[in-house]
Every structure is written in structure tokens, then in C-alpha cells.
């Protein structure tokens with residue numbers, strides 16, 4: 001088959017349709033590649049305008065290159081001609097990043113279409129009204145929440161406490177305050193999604209809705225870092241992987257000694273961790289649902305004599321649907337909208353959805369200095385409402401709390417928005433002779449902790465096809481072979497405990513900057529080498545690095561040699577754990593909030609999310625964020641007395 005692609009029928013502009021056909025070596029022989037451009041269009045629609053424009057500009061540049069080389073645009077070329085254009089592009093290292101920028105969303109769309117067309121259904125979650133493990137038509141019923149869309153909330157109301165953000169920190173803060181008898185209103189910009197909603201729709205259809213900016217949040221730097229965060233009732237916990245690490249004692253000791261955080265006392269913080277662990281039902285992932293991705297990691301680590309074990313998770317009853325990052329379709333993962341928020345609502349808290357907190361309202365001429373008196377909120381239709389309250393808990397997440405405070409005229413502290421640590425991650429894949437089918441089993445299943453003392457934490461992490469952070473190598477037929485062979489890949493990710501070398505800029509629009517510290521670049525290269533070691537020890541035939549200019553190694557020696565010539569700037573980095581941008585600390589010069597969580601320079605504003613952590617917690621942070629929110633809110637006036 002050598003027909004030029006019919007881009008019009010694909011539903012995308014010609015350059016993008018042509019580029020997709022070229023990348024996937026679409027010769028019309030299979031149906032799924034033809035469906036990718038339309039799916040890609042839907043993916044791009046959820047992304048910020050700048051990202052969309054970037055992808056389209058890259059496609060237009062490749063199209064123009066094709067025209068210069070061949071006299072015709074990509075869509076008018078035969079598959080072989082398109083392949084030759086892409087190969088000549090890919091041979092120029094300086095142009096590889098352009099192709100890579102397009103490949104990531106194309107892989108998302110291609111993974112989904114290929115699976116929908118060719119794989120036996122991943123789970124009955126694809127058929128309407130059912131979820132895996134449940135009788136079709138009988139989706140699990142979530143515990144009740146008191147959610148009110150902002151359209152139905154009055155223009156003027158009062159509360160004892162307003163909590164901005166319903167994620168890990170906001171949920172725990174709301175529950176603590178409501179249980180102390182306060183009238184609590186939680187403001188959440190996103191929507192409420194139920195487990196039944198998740199079961200009804202394909203993973204990629206959920207992706208764009210559950211993540212801010214369609215998952216395309218990026219911190220600028222060299223290399224850029226993809227930093228996805230959730231936007232929904234439940235915040236990022238709705239899309240997180242369910243891994244539950246307690247804050248390491250040495251981190252708590254550092255917070256206490258270096259930053260003067262009395263709340264980081266190992267015993268009392270330990271009690272907060274115990275309480276959140278009970279609430280979100282933390283338990284070790286059982287072997288029978290782990291899946292081969294995790295078992296491969298265990299085998300590799302065992303052969304090396306390295307410390308490794310199934311992870312502790314908040315997903316008892318997990319059926320291994322491998323869809324945590326797009327909302328658990330079985331309701332096993334106890335993200336906060338299924339665990340903490342129902343308790344909060346039972347104690348009287350109310351959640352306003354589609355409620356964008358524009359500003360914390362401040363009375364500036366009060367005796368004793370400025371004092372928070374409520375929050376002004378914008379509804380999706382642009383109309384506004386105000387909730388008056390003497391206490392405002394800021395829990396919009398480490399990337400969005402600083403802009404909110406700046407919009408409110410509360411961004412004066414010089415360190416506000418700085419001190420951003422992200423726990424950056426790189427991932428690699430190993431090809432095995434036997435099928436691994438990494439997307440069947442627990443999404444994040446096994447922790448390899450041998451190098452944790454050096455700040456490197458390896459976790460076996462897979463995802464629905466196209467949705468992992470690993471980028472398959474090649475273009476055209478090579479990429480197509482990789483896609484077709486994805487079932488024999490096992491994937492690992494490694495996060496490194498980083499220095500806080502990023503910052504959150506902006507007030508109305510958030511801009512992120514992250515410059516990998518030299519020490520951390522070295523850690524990342526070591527992490528990649530270590531992941532290769534685990535995979536080769538488990539029997540991998542080759543390891544894919546994700547680096548376009550040096551994509552594969554057939555032995556550990558080859559990998560080491562290849563990494564010697566690379567720098568961390570060439571790695572694909574992503575990060576999932578932003579922290580530290582409104583850090584708590586005893587020193588007024590360095591910490592925007594005091595050691596008890598109160599924002600400096602104003603009374604009545606409590607910080608209770610990832611931004612409060614003084615430094616990278618060195619582990620997946622959800623329990624740490626929840627325990628910190630518990631510690632700061634339970635010490636608040638009106639709560640301590642009621643306990």
C-alpha cells in the first residue's frame with residue numbers, strides 16, 4: 001500500500017496528519033494508525049494554547065522541510081518517501097528535539113488507538129456502565145460528598161474556614177477543621193468525577209479532563225521537565241499512582257534541626273502519618289496482582305542482591321487495572337475524594353466545584369496588621385462569588401499556591417515561589433524475550449531502595465499504552481516496530497532527591513522554571529545506569545534509554561559506555577512531586593510561612609499543601625503532604641481546644 005494519507009479525512013490540518021502518518025509509518029495496512037490524528041486532535045485540544053501551537057509549529061516545520069527536499073508536502077508523499085524525509089531529519093541531532101516534542105502526544109494517541117483496535121479489552125472498564133471486577137452495569141458507588149457546582153452557590157456567604165484546593169493537603173485540612181466543629185467550605189477549580197465515570201471511558205478520554213493543561217504542564221529549563229498535576233475534586237491524588245511512603249526519619253530530623261519545624265518531631269509527626277495511613281488504608285501491594293513489570297524488577301534486584309519490595313499503597317483490593325493515573329476505575333485506590341473528603345463532608349464540610357479562587361480577601365487597615373477575611377471566587381461563566389471567613393487555608397498545590405498569594409497582594413516574601421523541588425524522574429525500558437505486558441498489573445508496583453541512601457529511588461512503573469513517561473525510540477518503521485513490540489518491555493522510573501532549584505513565577509498565569517543542579521544531573525545519570533543494571537540482571541536483551549541520539553544498549557558495559565557520552569540534559573525528564581514554594585520555617589528571612597504554617601505578613605492564612613514542605617521529602621510525598629496538613633491544622637486555634 002503506497003497511497004498518500006488523506007489528511008482531510010483525518011480531521012487535522014494537513015501538516016499534523018502527514019507527520020503522524022510519517023511517524024507511524026502508516027501505509028494504510030492497519031486501521032488504527034488512521035484513527036490517530038483525530039485522537040491527537042482531541043489530546044491537543046486539552047493542552048494550553050502555547051503547547052498546541054508548539055506541536056503544530058513543529059509539524060509545519062517538518063512539512064516545510066519535506067517540501068524543500070522533495071517538492072511536495074508530507075501528505076502528498078508515499079510512505080517510503082515520508083520515511084526518508086523523517087530519517088534525514090532524525091539524522092541531525094539538532095533537530096531531534098523538534099521530532100521528540102511531537103512524538104510525546106502522538107504516542108499518547110497511538111497507544112490508545114492501537115490498544116482499542118488490537119488488544120483484547122484491557123478491562124471491561126471500556127464497556128459502558130461497568131468497571132473491572134464488577135458486574136457490568138453495576139459500577140462501584142462512591143461514599144457521598146457534599147459537592148455543589150459554583151453556579152449553584154450564592155454570591156455572598158460566610159464560613160468559619162475556607163480551604164482552597166481539595167487535594168492531599170486541602171482534604172485533610174478540611175476534615176480536621178470540620179471535625180473541630182467549624183463551618184468549612186472547600187473551593188475546587190476542577191470537577192467531581194466518580195468511579196463509575198472512570199469505568200465508562202477509555203483512559204485517554206479521562207486524561208485530558210483530570211490533569212491541568214491536559215497533562216502538558218512544563219517547567220522551562222535545560223532540559224525542560226514535564227510536571228503534570230491533577231485538577232479535580234481530590235486534586236492530584238485522583239491521578240496519582242497510589243504509592244505510600246512515610247516521610248523518612250532523617251528528612252524529619254533535618255526539617256526540625258535546619259528549618260526549626262517543631263511539627264516535624266519524629267514521634268508526633270509519626271502519629272499524623274499513622275492517622276492518614278489508617279484513613280487511606282495503606283497496605284503492601286499483594287504479589288498476585290503485581291503484574292510482570294513489578295515481578296521483573298523484583299527478580300533483577302534479587303539477582304543483584306539489592307533491597308527491593310512490593311510498594312506500600314493506598315489501594316487495598318486493587319485489581320491491577322493499571323489505570324491509577326487516569327482515575328482508578330474500580331474505586332480501590334483511596335484517593336482523598338474516596339477517603340478523606342467523605343469524612344470531611346460527614347462532619348459538615350461542603351465542596352464548591354468549578355470554583356476558581358481568584359484572591360484571598362484581606363482587610364488591610366485592621367489594628368494589629370492585615371488579616372484575611374475570605375476568598376473571592378470566579379465561576380466558569382466569569383461571574384464572581386465571595387465567601388467571607390476569618391480563616392483561609394491555602395492548599396492549591398506547590399505550583400498554584402504562590403500565584404494565588406501574589407494575586408491577593410500577599411506575595412511580598414522574597415522566597416515565595418522559590419525553593420521548588422520536584423523530585424525529577426527519568427525512566428528506561430528493558431526488552432525481554434517473553435511478554436511482559438506491563439500495563440496489566442499494578443501501575444507502580446515495586447520499590448528498589450538499594451540506592452535510596454544516595455537520593456535515588458527506583459520504582460517499577462508502567463501505564464496504559466502511550467501514557468508512561470518513557471518515550472519509544474525511532475521514527476517511521478522503527479517506531480512502528482517499537483510500538484508493535486511494546487508488550488515485551490518492562491519499564492522502571494527513578495526519582496532523585498533534588499536541591500530546590502526551581503521557582504514558580506507569575507500571578508495570573510503560572511510560569512515554571514527549573515534548572516537541574518549539577519549534583520542532581522550526576523544523580524540522574526547514576527539512576528539511569530542503576531535501572532539498566534536491574535533490567536539486565538532480570539534478563540533484558542536490551543535496554544532502551546529514551547535518549548534519541550543513543551537509544552539502546554545490549555549490555556551493561558554498553559550502557560555505561562553510552563551514558564559516559566551523554567549528559568542529563570539529553571534525558572527526558574518528568575516530575576510528579578513539586579514541593580517547597582511557600583515553605584514553612586522558623587527563620588523569617590528564608591521561610592514565607594512560620595514553623596506552624598501561618599503565612600507571614602498577614603493573619604489568618606494557613607499553608608497546608610505540598611508548598612509547605614521545606615525540602616524534597618525524598619519519597620513519593622502524598623502521605624507527607626497529608627500529615628503536614630494535619631499537623632498544621634490541628635494546632636490551629638479552635639481546633640487544638642476542641643480535641
Ligand SMILES: Cc1cc2nc3c(=O)[nH]c(=O)nc-3n(C[C@H](O)[C@H](O)[C@H](O)COP(=O)(O)OP(=O)(O)OC[C@H]3O[C@@H](n4cnc5c(N)ncnc54)[C@H](O)[C@@H]3O)c2cc1C
Pocket residue numbers: 164165166167168169170187188189190228229230231232233234235236237239240241242243244245325355356357358395396397398400401404444576577578608609610611619620621622623625
Ligand atoms: C501522575 C502522578 C502520580 C503520582 N503518584 C504519587 C504516588 O504514587 N504517591 C505519592 O505519594 N504521590 C504521588 N504523586 C504526587 C501527589 O499526588 C501530590 O504530591 C499531592 O497530591 C500534592 O497534594 P497538594 O495538596 O499539594 O496538591 P494537589 O493534590 O495537587 O491539590 C491541589 C488542588 O487545588 C486545586 N486548585 C489549584 N488552584 C486553585 C484555585 N485557584 N482555586 C481552586 N482550586 C485550585 C487544584 O485543582 C487541585 O485539585 C503523583 C503525582 C502525579 C502527577
